[in-house]
Amino acid sequence: MPPAGSLTDEQLRFFDTNGYLVLESFSSAEEVKAMRDRMTELVDGFDGASAAIFSTKDHRHAKNDFFFKSAENISFFFEEKAFGDDGCLKQAKELSINKVGHALHELDPVFKKFSFSANISSLFSSLSYKRPAVIQSMYIFKQPGIGGEVVPHQDNTFLYTEPPSCTGLWLALEDANKTNGCLWAIPGSHKNGIIRRMIRDENGTHFDNPLPTFDQKDFVPLEVKSGDLVVIHGDLVHQSFENLSPVSRHALSLHVIDTEECYKGKIHLSHSMEIS
Numbered sequence: 001m002p003p004a005g006s007l008t009d010e011q012l013r014f015f016d017t018n019g020y021l022v023l024e025s026f027s028s029a030e031e032v033k034a035m036r037d038r039m040t041e042l043v044d045g046f047d048g049a050s051a052a053i054f055s056t057k058d059h060r061h062a063k064n065d066f067f068f069k070s071a072e073n074i075s076f077f078f079e080e081k082a083f084g085d086d087g088c089l090k091q092a093k094e095l096s097i098n099k100v101g102h103a104l105h106e107l108d109p110v111f112k113k114f115s116f117s118a119n120i121s122s123l124f125s126s127l128s129y130k131r132p133a134v135i136q137s138m139y140i141f142k143q144p145g146i147g148g149e150v151v152p153h154q155d156n157t158f159l160y161t162e163p164p165s166c167t168g169l170w171l172a173l174e175d176a177n178k179t180n181g182c183l184w185a186i187p188g189s190h191k192n193g194i195i196r197r198m199i200r201d202e203n204g205t206h207f208d209n210p211l212p213t214f215d216q217k218d219f220v221p222l223e224v225k226s227g228d229l230v231v232i233h234g235d236l237v238h239q240s241f242e243n244l245s246p247v248s249r250h251a252l253s254l255h256v257i258d259t260e261e262c263y264k265g266k267i268h269l270s271h272s273m274e275i276s
């Protein structure tokens with residue numbers, strides 16, 4: 001049997017038309033368990049203090065160095081709604097963390113094994129990448145009751161290369177559905193190019209264009225099972241809603257760029273790692 005990442009012509013056509021693709025049962029139950037268990041250990045070892053809040057609504061995390069330094073380490077970010085009026089966590093730290101990132105692929109053996117597996121490598125061969133490199137990795141919790149929304153965006157806005165080359169990989173580590181905050185995407189939206197870019201300069205970060213209003217009727221839910229992988233074109237408009245349900249929705253997200261001809265110094269590459 002060909003590796004799970006080796007795409008058929010039909011899958012490539014679907015990806016080209018829609019800008020996303022779901023690869024069912026990409027990861028085994030053992031692989032998923034290994035990553036979930038490892039994250040439990042990492043959270044156990046987290047002191048609960050050295051962290052920032054992550055919010056895609058106001059991008060407050062991008063206003064301090066903690067976020068940018070996290071490209072080189074394993075940092076913890078809290079949910080916006082994790083804190084009470086007294087400034088203390090309302091629940092245990094393991095139910096308060098929004099995500100952990102962004103160098104899990106580089107620094108942690110369990111996440112490294114997945115990120116550089118033969119399946120991932122064959123996926124990027126199928127997508128005709130010449131020198132694919134993982135530029136960031138994050139474990140997203142989408143906590144029960146408080147899991148924050150992720151507003152509509154394109155990954156190329158944040159991980160810009162010339163020409164654009166980012167592909168997102170989103171591995172479900174639990175079943176994801178409309179109730180617990182699955183991904184939603186506008187099929188075909190990747191055909192319209194990049195809407196806006198995040199610019200980082202001496203004044204901090206800003207966007208070159210405002211975020212347009214999208215018609216929610218254009219989004220389709222990407223409901224998936226644990227172990228399924230969603231492949232996301234860098235120009236695909238996607239989002240996820242708040243998780244108000246009592247069930248978490250863990251996922252691992254990797255972003256991969258092609259370093260062969262694309263990189264023009266716009267993003268910090270020193271912590272990207274090539275997929276052989």
Ligand SMILES: O=C(O)CCC(=O)C(=O)O
Nearest residue numbers: 140150155168240251253
């Ligand atoms: O997990 C989510 O809800 C959103 C993740 C996402 O948009 C991404 O990884 O690009």
